[in-house]
């Protein structure tokens with residue numbers, strides 16, 4: 409395991425992104441093992457962006473041989489309304505960087521239906537999640553009945569957005585739907601679907617994986633001693649389960 413400088417507030421700061429990636433692989437593999445043994449399935453939610461690159465150590469020894477990939481069920485925290493082979497697709501990114509390198513059953517990878525509109529894809533994804541909750545592939549929160557994923561891996565934009573929930577956008581207040589859509593994302597591409605905050609916060613575990621000095625202000629405003637009063641989406645990540653921050657030195661440079 410790589411050395412981290414702090415565990416305060418479940419926050420680990422790594423010397424380098426390489427060290428972060430090594431530790432992240434161990435963390436994901438440990439939870440995979442725990443859930444595969446206790447309930448015979450491991451539900452993992454991926455984000456897009458830089459997160460996928462930081463998962464690269466999982467597809468190397470020892471984890472590639474140790475993890476029981478047959479138990480994995482993979483979902484997305486958000487997705488862009490583009491074809492699955494488009495460079496902007498979060499699925500495409502994850503497939504090329506990670507999923508194509510592991511022996512996961514094809515039917516356990518839950519990509520969005522890219523033939524649908526943003527509204528249609530959000531409804532379709534919610535229906536898919538409801539089916540998987542009903543057959544107990546996904547656990548359900550006893551607190552509020554929202555789906556409870558075993559582990560959600562969230563990235564964060566420099567503006568403090570998580571999934572496709574952006575600062576000042578009404579979607580951050582959505583409290584009924586499981587999956588919703590946005591057509592005016594401030595970050596391109598404009599049309600996306602996203603899990604909502606009640607679903608994000610029902611998770612058993614969330615890892616916020618943040619790399620680079622460009623994100624230091626948003627990290628400081630969330631974890632620093634002089635926290636901003638301006639509410640960023642990342643401030644709203646507050647799971648019923650456990651939250652762990654994985655930061656490199658750049659991201660933590662203003663703490």
Ligand SMILES: O=C1O[C@H](COP(=O)(O)O)[C@@H](O)[C@H](O)[C@H]1O
Pocket residue numbers: 455456457458459485486487498562563564565566569570571572595
């Ligand atoms: O647009 C998105 O941005 C965030 C952050 O991406 P990053 O490249 O700055 O890490 C990502 O978590 C989200 O899934 C994605 O759709």
